[in-house]
Amino acid sequence: MHTHRRHNVARPHRARPGDPACGNTDRIVVQGLTKTYGQVHAVDQVSFSVGDGEIFALLGPNGAGKTTIVEILEGYRARDSGSVDVLGFDPATGGSAYRARIGVVLQSAGFEEEFTVRELVRLQCGLFPRRHDPDELIDLVGLGDKRTVRVKGLSGGQRRRLDLALGLAGAPELLFLDEPTTGFDPAARHHAWELVARLRDLGTTILLTTHYLEEAQRLADRVGVLGAGQLLTVGTPDELRAQSRLPTIISFRLPPSPPSTEMPATSAPPKIHGDHVRVLSRDPLADSWQVIQWARDRRIELSDFTVAPPTLEDAYLALTGEADHA
Numbered sequence: 359m360h361t362h363r364r365h366n367v368a369r370p371h372r373a374r375p376g377d378p379a380c381g382n383t384d385r386i387v388v389q390g391l392t393k394t395y396g397q398v399h400a401v402d403q404v405s406f407s408v409g410d411g412e413i414f415a416l417l418g419p420n421g422a423g424k425t426t427i428v429e430i431l432e433g434y435r436a437r438d439s440g441s442v443d444v445l446g447f448d449p450a451t452g453g454s455a456y457r458a459r460i461g462v463v464l465q466s467a468g469f470e471e472e473f474t475v476r477e478l479v480r481l482q483c484g485l486f487p488r489r490h491d492p493d494e495l496i497d498l499v500g501l502g503d504k505r506t507v508r509v510k511g512l513s514g515g516q517r518r519r520l521d522l523a524l525g526l527a528g529a530p531e532l533l534f535l536d537e538p539t540t541g542f543d544p545a546a547r548h549h550a551w552e553l554v555a556r557l558r559d560l561g562t563t564i565l566l567t568t569h570y571l572e573e574a575q576r577l578a579d580r581v582g583v584l585g586a587g588q589l590l591t592v593g594t595p596d597e598l599r600a601q602s603r604l605p606t607i608i609s610f611r612l613p614p615s616p617p618s619t620e621m622p623a624t625s626a627p628p629k630i631h632g633d634h635v636r637v638l639s640r641d642p643l644a645d646s647w648q649v650i651q652w653a654r655d656r657r658i659e660l661s662d663f664t665v666a667p668p669t670l671e672d673a674y675l676a677l678t679g680e681a682d683h684a
């Protein structure tokens with residue numbers, strides 16, 4: 359079962375100039391977006407929309423067109439054709455009124471190394487009419503104990519947190535996060551995920567690019583998978599997993615001297631590698647039951663028994679692999 363998290367979030371939003379027409383809650387609407395570089399179709403007739411308060415993840419292999427799309431949406435790259443509406447603006451002509459409404463967290467922003475964290479965040483907050491309190495922002499991204507440290511004294515992961523603080527300075531309604539946790543250690547990544555979830559709960563709409571499928575699965579309400587400039591599919595992580603039609607893997611280990619060589623009568627034949635048994639099941643409930651009955655009847659203690667449905671990563675690999683062979 360999937361839960362569409364954006365329905366759980368109370369999201370106060372007042373109509374302002376540049377907002378989409380009444381009744382339309384999409385914050386991003388892209389239709390037929392196309393961009394070529396010479397012979398390269400970097401973005402080819404891409405259409406999708408992102409709803410108010412939604413976290414939408416763009417996924418795809420290197421060179422699939424993610425950065426090109428995001429930079430067109432941010433207003434930093436020109437498109438060849440197609441229409442783009444972000445917060446009611448065309449990013450190509452929205453100018454500073456548009457920029458004040460969005461937050462951009464780039465993969466590697468260049469910093470003034472001699473500034474302290476607090477100085478940089480204060481400066482950035484000062485650029486926006488609607489802004490965060492700098493000290494609260496520093497706490498929000500988990501740099502509270504680094505306030506007075508110069509940028510040159512920060513680790514790679516701490517710099518990425520500073521990137522995030524700077525992107526949030528204008529309290530944006532829409533945040534672009536480009537590979538937000540690349541280079542993070544596991545604890546920092548979990549901290550960043552909690553932060554993104556908190557931003558979502560505050561009503562921020564987020565467009566995320568990532569190569570970490572677990573990140574997309576955890577954070578994204580919906581994902582769009584790109585391959586060679588084309589949008590291959592859009593859906594919730596659960597929809598993509600279901601669409602992949604990949605089997606659930608039931609696995610367990612045999613005891614050192616099994617009482618019988620007979621295997622459980624699962625819908626797909628068990629595959630045996632040494633003491634490790636795997637069933638690629640289309641009917642995981644019935645097959646799990648078969649395995650458990652089989653073990654109980656023979657007094658076999660099942661060790662390492664797991665039932666693993668396909669992950670978003672499995673679905674993504676199947677989908678983009680198909681694209682490569684198309």
Ligand SMILES: Nc1ncnc2c1ncn2[C@@H]1O[C@H](COP(=O)(O)OP(=O)(O)OP(=O)(O)O)[C@@H](O)[C@H]1O
Binds near residue numbers: 395418423
């Ligand atoms: N300024 C440019 N000039 C020429 N070709 C470009 C330019 N920018 C991007 N491309 C090409 O457009 C295609 C899409 O690139 P893009 O950077 O959007 O991919 P991406 O999905 O963001 O990749 P990655 O995951 O590696 O960041 C690639 O084939 C790339 O080589």
